[in-house]
Amino acid sequence: MKDLLVKTLSEIVTDNFQTATVFEKYGLDFCCKGKRPLQTVLEEKNIPGDVITAELALIISNQPNPVDFNSMSLTELAEYIVRVHHNYTKTNMPLILSYLQKVTTKHGHQLPGLIQVHELFTDLTDEMSQHMFKEEKILFPRIKQLELFEEMRMGTEMLQNPINVMKHEHDSAGNIMQKIKELTNNYTTDASACTTLKMTFAALKAFEVDLHQHVHLENNILFPKAIALSQKIMDNNPINL
Numbered sequence: 001m002k003d004l005l006v007k008t009l010s011e012i013v014t015d016n017f018q019t020a021t022v023f024e025k026y027g028l029d030f031c032c033k034g035k036r037p038l039q040t041v042l043e044e045k046n047i048p049g050d051v052i053t054a055e056l057a058l059i060i061s062n063q064p065n066p067v068d069f070n071s072m073s074l075t076e077l078a079e080y081i082v083r084v085h086h087n088y089t090k091t092n093m094p095l096i097l098s099y100l101q102k103v104t105t106k107h108g109h110q111l112p113g114l115i116q117v118h119e120l121f122t123d124l125t126d127e128m129s130q131h132m133f134k135e136e137k138i139l140f141p142r143i144k145q146l147e148l149f150e151e152m153r154m155g156t157e158m159l160q161n162p163i164n165v166m167k168h169e170h171d172s173a174g175n176i177m178q179k180i181k182e183l184t185n186n187y188t189t190d191a192s193a194c195t196t197l198k199m200t201f202a203a204l205k206a207f208e209v210d211l212h213q214h215v216h217l218e219n220n221i222l223f224p225k226a227i228a229l230s231q232k233i234m235d236n237n238p239i240n241l
Helices: 009-015 019-023 040-047 049-062 074-107 113-148 157-183 195-236
Strands: none
Touching: 009 019, 009 040, 009 195, 019 049, 019 195, 040 049, 074 113, 074 195, 113 157, 113 195, 157 195
């Protein structure tokens, strides 16, 4: 499994999505910062390579037929993202907000960090709602149209500009969740914590995991393939002056 060390984190997760669980375990960013080789990341984090590769190898050997997102068409992948990750986000954001409202009202005076977590997640909810709306109404239809009519010329800026905005918003969402993770001590509660607080932190942790998977599929597979297709069409159909 030494070849895993020279692959980037995004390549490893793209090849087998279940490997994301290992990177989540060790706090390794495979979505927004997934373009770096595993070896480089492990050296920065001072994590033994044999430990990580052994865990990755176990998952890979136990998952002979993982979902191959890289072989999906752009339309199939965009629809998968909306069906699985957008729907998850839309369903769980209001639930988590309601949990945070309850625990902040009850325990905010004892745990002042909860107030900031509530404020941050409220901001994240607003940002993600607008973000998904733009993807579903503007960017994803544009990508589907490009794939459906491959002979159609579409300047790369018609994709690159909105994609740059989406990637910037991904970074913003990731930064907010990182702050929440720090404020909650990695979503950890003590033994005396009430059930609602434990449930809230567990929901936040699950939300972060889903967000990482969501961003990975877009940043590292959907967006690059859409840009490549647009560029291919432009190259094959140059403007005749």
